[in-house]
Amino acid sequence: MNKSFNELNLNSNIVEGLKLQGVTSPTEVQELTIPKALENIDIIAESHTGSGKTLAYLCPIFQKINTEKKEMQAIILAPTHELVMQIDAQIKLLANNSNIDITSLTIMGEANIEKQIKRLKEGKPHIIVGSSGRVLDLIKKKKITAHTVKTIVMDEADSLLAKNKSIVIKDIIKSTMKDRQLMFFSASINPTSLEIAKSLVKDVEIIKSETNYVINPNISHMYITCEFRDRFETLRKFLAAESPERAIVFVNNSTELQNINEKLDYHKVKSTAIFGNASKEQRQRSIEAFRSGKFNILVSSDVSARGLDIPEVTHIINMDFPGNPDEYLHRAGRTARGTLSGSSICIGTKRDLEAIKAYQKAFKIKFKEMKLTKEKGKFVKCPLIKESPVAVECKVKEIKELGSHHMIIADVLSIDADKKYIDENGAFDISKCNLIAYSNGGYYSLGKKIGKFGFSVAKKKKKSKNNSFRGWHIWKQVIKYLSIWFKK
Numbered sequence: 001m002n003k004s005f006n007e008l009n010l011n012s013n014i015v016e017g018l019k020l021q022g023v024t025s026p027t028e029v030q031e032l033t034i035p036k037a038l039e040n041i042d043i044i045a046e047s048h049t050g051s052g053k054t055l056a057y058l059c060p061i062f063q064k065i066n067t068e069k070k071e072m073q074a075i076i077l078a079p080t081h082e083l084v085m086q087i088d089a090q091i092k093l094l095a096n097n098s099n100i101d102i103t104s105l106t107i108m109g110e111a112n113i114e115k116q117i118k119r120l121k122e123g124k125p126h127i128i129v130g131s132s133g134r135v136l137d138l139i140k141k142k143k144i145t146a147h148t149v150k151t152i153v154m155d156e157a158d159s160l161l162a163k164n165k166s167i168v169i170k171d172i173i174k175s176t177m178k179d180r181q182l183m184f185f186s187a188s189i190n191p192t193s194l195e196i197a198k199s200l201v202k203d204v205e206i207i208k209s210e211t212n213y214v215i216n217p218n219i220s221h222m223y224i225t226c227e228f229r230d231r232f233e234t235l236r237k238f239l240a241a242e243s244p245e246r247a248i249v250f251v252n253n254s255t256e257l258q259n260i261n262e263k264l265d266y267h268k269v270k271s272t273a274i275f276g277n278a279s280k281e282q283r284q285r286s287i288e289a290f291r292s293g294k295f296n297i298l299v300s301s302d303v304s305a306r307g308l309d310i311p312e313v314t315h316i317i318n319m320d321f322p323g324n325p326d327e328y329l330h331r332a333g334r335t336a337r338g339t340l341s342g343s344s345i346c347i348g349t350k351r352d353l354e355a356i357k358a359y360q361k362a363f364k365i366k367f368k369e370m371k372l373t374k375e376k377g378k379f380v381k382c383p384l385i386k387e388s389p390v391a392v393e394c395k396v397k398e399i400k401e402l403g404s405h406h407m408i409i410a411d412v413l414s415i416d417a418d419k420k421y422i423d424e425n426g427a428f429d430i431s432k433c434n435l436i437a438y439s440n441g442g443y444y445s446l447g448k449k450i451g452k453f454g455f456s457v458a459k460k461k462k463k464s465k466n467n468s469f470r471g472w473h474i475w476k477q478v479i480k481y482l483s484i485w486f487k488k
Contacts, residue, residue, distance in 0.1 A: 005059075008034045014062055017098030018055070027052035032207045034060055037183065042201040044157075044184045044194070046208045048216050049333020050309075053185045054090055057153050061127065062094065064150060067101045070124040072144060074151040077132050077169070079159040081108055082287060086309050087155065088129045102126050107144075109134040110279070117143050132160060132168045139175050146175040154197075157184035161193040173200055188329050215329055215363040218336040223346040223356055224370045231319060232263055234347050237372055237385070238317070239269060239297070246290070247315035248334055249299045250322075260319065261299045271297035302327060311337040316344040321355045325362040345370070379413040389418040390433075 005015045005026055018024070026034070029047035036043055037060035047053055061074050078084045084106050091104040105123055107116055107130030116134075120143050128135065128144060138144045152173060154160045160169055161184075173182065182204075184197045198204060226234045235249065251257040254275045261273040272286040272295040290298040291310050302322070313335045322328045335342025346356060346367070356367050373386035377393050384391045394410035415428070423429040435446045 003031055009038055010034065010059055011063055013098045013100055014059055014094070017094050017096075017100070018059075020097040021093060023052075023055065027056075029053055029207065030056045030059070033057070036205045036207070037061075037181070038063060040064075040181050042182045042204045044189065044197050044201075044204055044206045046186055046189050046206075049187045049330060050216055050337040054087060054155070055094075057155075057183050057185060058087075058090060058094060061151055061153070062098065062100060062102060065102055065126050067126070069148075071148045072125060072128055072146075073148060074127045074153070075135060075144075075149055075172070076127065076129045076153040076155060077135065077160055077172070078129065078155045079131070080156075081110070081131075081283065083155065084108060084129050084131065085284070091127055091129070104129055106130055107134050107138065113137070117141070120144065132165065132172060136168050136172050136175075139172065146172075147177055149176045149180055151181045151183065152176065153183045153185065155185050157186040157197060158189050158193045159186075161196045163192065166196050170200065187333060215332060215365060216336045218339070218341045219332055220341070220343045221332070221346075221359070221365050221367045222343060222370045223348065223353075223367050224372060225348065225350055225353070226372070228349050231347055232260060234372060235260070235317065235319060236264070236267060236269070238345070238347070238370075239264075241385075242315065244296065244315040246293070246296050246310065246312045247298070247317055248313060248331075249297060249317045249319055250331055251299060251301065252320035254301060256320075257299055257301055264297060264299070269297060270295045271299055273299040275301045302331070309337065310334070311340065313337070314342055316342070318344070318346045318348075321346060321348060321352055325359055328359050329363065377414075384416070389421065391416040 003026065005018060006012075008026060008031065027047075029045060029051050033043060033045055033056040037057065045053065045056065047056075057076075065073050076087055078087060088104050088106045091102070094100075095102045095104075103123060103125040104127040105119055105125040107120075107128055109131045111134075113134070116138065120138070135144065139146050154169065160166075182201050186193075189197070224234055224238065239247070249260065249271075251260055257273060257275050261271055264271040272289050274283045274286045278286075286295075286298065287310075289295050316332055316335050318328075318331065322331060332344040335344065346352065348355075359365065360367060371387045374383040375386040377384050377391075380393045380395070384393075391414075392412060393414040394412055396408060396410045398409040400407040400409070417428055421429055421432050431449060437444045437446055
């Protein structure tokens with residue numbers, strides 16, 4: 001499989017639009033899905049998070065929409081406000097880049113229904129993106145013209161088809177024409193959801209990634225064990241040591257979630273929080289602040305695990321473990337978007353190791369243990385970390401405030417270093433450390449040694465004259481004495 005978008009029978013406008021957003025070749029799920037979708041075949045597609053499922057269903061929808069008709073032609077359902085907003089943003093981006101006059105409108109349960117009715121009447125969007133409950137309400141009120149809908153997409157279908165929610169999906173589907181197309185997409189579809197999806201269609205194409213990995217192979221998986229009471233301190237140490245560019249910390253309990261966010265704030269860690277009972281405005285503000293880089297840590301419940309697409313997320317940290325392996329899949333999938341790499345770290349007690357084993361078995365992945373063992377210092381009360389290759393014990397003498405930061409002047413009391421960093425003379429060899437430098441948001445590798453201490457202020461040695469010049473000086477003297485001798 002290495003086809004181009006043109007070979008998938010997409011029109012040139014859509015292909016050019018994809019190029020403008022940096023998408024030049026289809027992913028596996030896009031290559032498998034788009035031709036079938038263009039044939040109006042019902043689809044159940046399973047592919048790992050970040051594999052390009054949104055464009056897999058949007059591209060054929062775009063191609064099939066009749067822009068001359070100002071009517072609703074597609075409905076896309078999603079389980080969270082965040083995912084709805086992201087899908088809508090992608091629709092608007094593709095429409096603008098493709099120069100195709102396709103319009104969309106978001107319909108969410110928490111918003112004012114009268115305002116939504118007004119917007120539907122005035123805008124008459126081609127695509128509705130929303131939550132299943134509110135969409136059904138508006139269909140029943142005959143504000144969404146279901147009979148004109150050609151395609152219905154269920155994004156994160158495993159969540160939408162849960163037993164207590166599937167009745168709403170069924171009612172939406174029943175309100176549309178029998179010849180409409182149904183497409184179900186998810187990172188993982190459990191057997192129950194799969195059976196429900198199959199019951200809603202007659203002939204269906206089941207598409208599944210051929211790779212052995214359900215989870216993105218660009219993600220590295222690690223775990224840290226500690227006492228339950230030490231979880232926050234372990235998190236704080238990890239953040240201090242790793243300095244992640246952008247990390248999501250998952251916590252199951254809303255009260256504990258807020259406590260952790262407050263503790264991080266107390267320790268001067270730039271963090272914000274998002275949780276289930278927060279208003280959509282609060283959630284949106286937190287996500288935008290995290291997305292913009294104002295905060296580099298987002299503390300969240302599972303509400304953000306579904307569909308949150310922030311490419312720069314480098315670390316996923318599980319303070320509480322997910323209830324089942326599928327939820328771990330969705331959490332971990334928030335990092336390593338596209339071709340990027342990322343890390344998923346679980347912080348738990350020894351009892352949580354059984355969950356680690358379940359994840360390894362379910363997704364054929366391996367977890368690496370990260371150790372942060374406390375060790376007594378020789379001179380200071382602050383504990384050392386046994387696994388650290390270098391430990392420096394210091395006594396602070398003076399702290400100078402320099403505006404944006406502080407300069408700390410301290411006496412070095414003791415240095416413990418791994419033997420591999422010590423040279424044959426017993427001195428610490430910094431060239432073996434693979435040091436990096438940080439500047440203005442970027443990390444840079446350091447080059448070769450260019451001098452030694454004090455070289456910048458050392459007096460420059462007088463340059464010796466070259467050999468040819470010295471030779472001429474000698475001959476000049478010889479000629480001088482010879483001329484005197486001949487005169488005599």
